[in-house]
Amino acid sequence: MYNGYVKVCAATPKIKVADPRYNANQIMELVKKNSEAGAKIIVFPELCLTGYTCSDLFLQDILLEGALRQLEYIAKETKDRDVLVFVGLPFMKEGKLYNVAAGLANGKILGLVPKSYIPNYSEFYEARHFTKGRKKIEYVNINGQEGIPFSTNILFRCTNQKDLLIGVDICEDLWVPVPPSCQHVLKGATVIVNLSASDETTGKDMYRRELVRNHSAKLICGYLYADAGEGESSTDLVFGAHNIIAENGTVLAEAERFQNETVISELDLERLVNERRRMSTFPAAEEMEQEYVYADFYYKGLEETVLTRFVDKAPFVPGSKSDRDRRCREILTIQALGLKKRLEHTNAKTVVVGISGGLDSTLALLVIAKAFDLLKLERKNIIAVTMPCFGTTDRTYQNAVNLTLKLGATLKEIPISEEVTMHLDSIGHDMKTHDVTYENAQARIRTLVLMNMANLYNGLVIGTGDLSELALGWATYNGDHMSMYGVNASVPKTLVKYLVLYYAETVVDEELSKLLLDILDTPVSPELLPPKEGAISQRTEDIVGPYELHDFFLYYVMRFGYRPSKIFVLASYAFGGTYDKNVIYKWLTTFYKRFFSQQYKRSCLPDGPKVGSVAVSPRGDLRMPSDAVAEVWLEDLRKLEDKYGVGF
Known part of the structure; x- marks a missing residue:
């Protein structure tokens, strides 16, 4: 055993x-x-x-x-x-x-x-x-x-x-x-x-x-x-x-x-x-x-058990299409009903959402449209704001614009390059230095614009960040981390893709379906660094690791409290042939370091609906001190280095 x-x-x-x-x-x-x-x-x-x-x-x-x-x-x-x-x-x-x-x-x-x-x-x-x-x-x-x-x-x-x-x-x-x-x-x-x-x-x-x-x-x-x-x-x-x-x-x-x-x-x-x-x-x-x-x-030998049972590499995503479609339909309904209640309670007739042409903001906009339909509100009162800046590519910009218009929302385009440049200059930051200050300034200016527009239109800012980003802390504190209601907060990235795909496959409008499929085909990126030859230069999964791995880790950390060494073994079974053990070890180590160091962002999350068995809301599923350290978990991981020949 x-x-x-x-x-x-x-x-x-x-x-x-x-x-x-x-x-x-x-x-x-x-x-x-x-x-x-x-x-x-x-x-x-x-x-x-x-x-x-x-x-x-x-x-x-x-x-x-x-x-x-x-x-x-x-x-x-x-x-x-x-x-x-x-x-x-x-x-x-x-x-x-x-x-x-x-x-x-x-x-x-x-x-x-x-x-x-x-x-x-x-x-x-x-x-x-x-x-x-x-x-x-x-x-x-x-x-x-x-x-x-x-x-x-x-x-x-x-x-x-x-x-x-x-x-x-x-x-x-x-x-x-x-x-x-x-x-x-x-x-x-x-x-x-x-x-x-x-x-x-x-x-x-x-x-x-x-x-x-x-x-x-x-x-x-x-x-x-x-x-x-x-x-x-x-x-x-x-x-x-x-x-x-x-x-x-x-x-x-x-x-x-x-x-x-x-x-x-x-x-x-x-x-x-x-x-x-x-x-x-x-x-x-x-x-x-x-x-x-x-x-x-008693057992004389407690040798390693060779697993024959199925280890699902996508534990958040049902394997069969019929089950997956049912799950997607249910989640979209839960998200929309959560937002519907919040809009009714605040008597808000307008919402403001930042739209980037990426997966998360696309899903948020689809959910908002569904909530408005349930409330019998006109979709023109959905204010979708695109805020092009240094890293925006033509592909994501056009997709953001076309999606907004296709859904009947109101498009607002507010370029923020000059405002970000002025802000960085005012704090003495060199524009040639593309560091975290350069990146986060863009995210925080965008959030400032959305919040003030919500006041202007007497509405709510709807957050777009997903569960996987929150687990890794891949969000700018008081930037895209903040909203007045986060509809995607408990949806993992691997499932976000299938929710958008489900919508694309079931929507009557063929042009909207093609548009959603193109968004699905776009690399995941915060688009905070300038493009290279017009293409996205900053790919999130190159920086923090593949989301399919992180979602796997997250599921077993949160759902069952497994130790890192056991998660490593399970991931090696599930992703054998896709990632070697060194790659799994590297990103599992990254996961634990980020999961612990970024808790302060999760400790003050906005409200949002829970849709599955894993969530990180500080009011429900994850009550974790922001200053806890990861050393015990990392030590367990280090024990794998000699046994499996892994390490950096």
């Missing part, structure tokens, strides 16, 4: 009904194969040592004794394998038969968990054979191994991986109103395994999948669902081996039904623990009326 990941597996052996020896051999073949592939937890179906469909054969001593012998065999085989295995079998205790899940590791039977809810309806008649499990903690002896805990309240605890604590559901336990796993997670379980024998009927697979997915989300846990499959009796039922691995509402791996397919993935334990810590409504592990017993085990 590395950086909090544990490789897990849900497997379905092809069994023979009532043949424990054959079934145990099939199970061990899968244990060997998947443990050699790195799996640390392997879950098999309910009653898999005998078969779920043995019916009245469960009343035969010889079958029960055979299952116990094979359980002992599998347990011993785990001694030389670094793996925790869960298998299902029938178990006799004090004259009653129980449907149990056995946890096996380190050559021992760690514990037996009996099924809590015994279905006895429709095609199920388990109460004919099995007794409901109890929470009371008891101990049993099996073939010479003494003191094996027997209870529904057993948690399997890894002694050398602090975040790995496993609870057990058995099939029907998941389908009831309050599954046992709800109590397990309240006691601290981060992973739930479910040994199941869920037969197939039309449409049941969709319900089952959503049940597993939603349950993992509600409990903020990893959920391993291992289902019975081919080999079970087909007298009345067919089983599909619908194996599922889910984590906090996301299905990581899912078997193709009717194939007895093994699924394998990695659970991110740190993500689960961090999410529970972040959510104040998730209760702390607590004392309960019925106490728990811990079945301890």
Whole structure:
């Protein structure tokens, strides 16, 4: 396990009904194969040592004794394998038969968990054979191994991986109103395994999948669902081996039904623990009326886990076009409704916005137009101000002008070159020195113009800066950093592009669509330095780094609180083939330095609507001291230099 990941597996052996020896051999073949592939937890179906469909054969001593012998065999085989295995079998205790899940590791039977809810309806008649499990903690002896805990309240605890604590559901336990796993997670379980024998009927697979997915989300846990499959009796039922691995509402791996397919993935334990810590409504592990017993085990090796799970390089952007379009439509609505409310509250009939021909101001203007339409206000009261200066290119200027006119807003052109020159001269700055003073003077003059025009027209200045710029502090303090309402403040740059693209693809006006596509094709630039041969000379991503990387970093820093070294590993997986490790290391270091040093700008942000799970408003999602230092985070990054051969 590395950086909090544990490789897990849900497997379905092809069994023979009532043949424990054959079934145990099939199970061990899968244990060997998947443990050699790195799996640390392997879950098999309910009653898999005998078969779920043995019916009245469960009343035969010889079958029960055979299952116990094979359980002992599998347990011993785990001694030389670094793996925790869960298998299902029938178990006799004090004259009653129980449907149990056995946890096996380190050559021992760690514990037996009996099924809590015994279905006895429709095609199920388990109460004919099995007794409901109890929470009371008891101990049993099996073939010479003494003191094996027997209870529904057993948690399997890894002694050398602090975040790995496993609870057990058995099939029907998941389908009831309050599954046992709800109590397990309240006691601290981060992973739930479910040994199941869920037969197939039309449409049941969709319900089952959503049940597993939603349950993992509600409990903020990893959920391993291992289902019975081919080999079970087909007298009345067919089983599909619908194996599922889910984590906090996301299905990581899912078997193709009717194939007895093994699924394998990695659970991110740190993500689960961090999410529970972040959510104040998730209760702390607590004392309960019925106490728990811990079945301890350990892993000999905690080597780096090779990831097979998908790591999305654009976590803010849905992968499928239909989901992306829905997300864009929703975000544009949230932005417009936020502005609509602010305009209603202030009784403002006019807004002023700086328009540059770039992506952010384009999105802001589109949102403003939508808000005005919702309020039934005339778009001519949108005052779009273009303020050409030293770095303005003809392409961006023309796009700004044409976009304003296309949307029916009022265009104001106010060149600021002379005003900036006079200002720099008045403070004794050499115009030939193109430094930060030269650049920021332009941004602050522009903001001064917008603010005063807002007073002139009795309106509001609408900010255009996006979330990615705020995270990096790529905004001039009291320049483009300031407005009266910032509609893009929680929209990351990678998503800004898709919002504008969505508008371009759905707008009826073909000329407007072409115009928006050209804006999308324009390099991101503040245009504060003079052009070279008429083209943009200052590219933002050459200076601060690629926004797709920074948005990736931002997501995992803010959403899950990951340490820098873990984010580096994830970025290396996600962007492998696009950026080498040195490039990722360089810009991740830049991200942390800027993120910490620029907090003072975020501490006094204007109001703006939150649209997603990550935002940096000081009134909500990020309450961070402006004078915090990044040394602890940078030190964690420096540890990567020797391991991966990265550095400057």
